[in-house]
Amino acid sequence: MYNNLLNVTEDQCICEMIKVNDSISALNYFSTNQTCQLYRSNSSTIYIEFYLNSTFIFLNQSSISVLNILEYQPSTISSTPTALSTSTTSVCNNTFHGQATYSVGSGPHSVAVVDVNSDNKPDIIVANSGSPYTVGVLLNAGNGAFNTQTNYSVGSSPWSVAVVDVNSDNEPDIIVANVNSNTVGVLLYAGNGTFNAQTTYPVDSSPWSVAVVDVNSDNKPDIVVANQGSNSVGVLLNTGSGTFNGQTTYPVGSYPVSVAVVDVNSDTKPDIIVANAGSGTVGVLLNAGNGTFNAQTNYTVGTSPQVLAVFDVNSDNKPDIIVPNYGSPYTVSVLLHC
Secondary structure, three states: OEEEEEEEOOOOEEEEEOOOOOOOEOOOOOOOOOOOOOOOOOOEEEEEEEOOOOEEEEEOOOOEEEEEEEEOOOOEEOOOOOOOEEEEEEEOOOOOOOOOOOOOOOOEEEEEEEOOOOOOOOEEEEEEOOOOOEEEEEOEEEOOEEOOOEEEEOOOOEEEEEEEOOOOOOOOEEEEEEOOOOEEEEEOEEEOOEEOOOEEEEOOOOEEEEEEEOOOOOOOOEEEEEEOOOOEEEEEOEEEOOEEOOOEEEEOOOOEEEEEEEOOOOOOOOEEEEEEOOOOEEEEEOEEEOOEEOOOEEEEOOOOEOOOEEEOOOOOOOOEEEEEEOOOOOEEEEEOOO
C-alpha cells in the first residue's frame, strides 16, 4: 500500500479502481454518501492510499482523464502528475454542452450541414420560411462556432433545403422548395462560400420536401419533390450545367410531406419513398428505368406521418423505413424490409 497527497482542482471527481481481486472502490472525500461526487466547487488537498497498477479517473464538465499508476514515487499528484510513471487515456463522456444559438431569418424550417467554401469545415444552410423568405448560410468560424448568416432571396415560404453539386463543378449548390411560390429554386455556387441568385422551376402545388439524387444513372443529380397540395411527387431531370427539365409527376397519397430517394430493391436504381400525411401511409415508387417510376405501393402507418428516414436498422443489408406519426396516439412506425 502506498500513500500520497492529491490536489483536487475545481469541478473534479476522484475514483480509484484497485487491481485486487478485480475490486473497484470509489473515493469520495467530500460526502459520507457511498458515491463518487461528480463536482466539487472549491480546491482541496486530500490524502489517499493506493496500490500499484491503480487507475484514477478525473472528471470535469467536458472530459474524463484516466491515470494509470505504473510506478510509485513519493510526490504530490496534480492534474499533470509529472512525478509519476503513468499512462493517460482520454475517454469521451458522451454528453453535450449547452446550446449556442445563432440568429437567422423568420421561421427557420429546414437545415443542411455541408462544407460550402472548401475549408474542410462544415457550414450551416437554413431555409427561413417566414418573410422576407431567404436561405441563410452560416460559415464555420472554427472550433464549432459560426459566423453571422448571409441571406439569399428565394421564393415564398422556403420549406425544405438540400445542398448538392448539380452542375459538376465540384462545388455545392443549394436547392430549395418554395411552398407558396409552387417552385423549386436552384442557387448555383459562386465561389468563396457565396451563391448566385436562384433559378426557379415550376412544380405542382405546395412543394413540401425535396431530395436531390441521380435517378436515371447519367451521373447528374436530379430533383425529386413532394407536392403536398396536389398529392403528387415531381421528378425534374438534370439536363447538365445545373439546369433541369420540367417535372414529371406521379400520383401518391393525400398530403405528401416528406420524400426520400433510396434503392430499396437492390437493382442499383434509386426508388422514391414518400410519407402521405393525409392518408396515414408510406408510399414506395420503384424505379422503372430511364428516370421514370412505377405507381406507388402503399404501407399503412400511424396518423399523419411526417419526416421519414430510410436506414438499415436490423443489419440485414436492406433499407428499412422509419417515420414519426404526428397525430394521436403519437407513435413512430418502423417498417422492416422483407
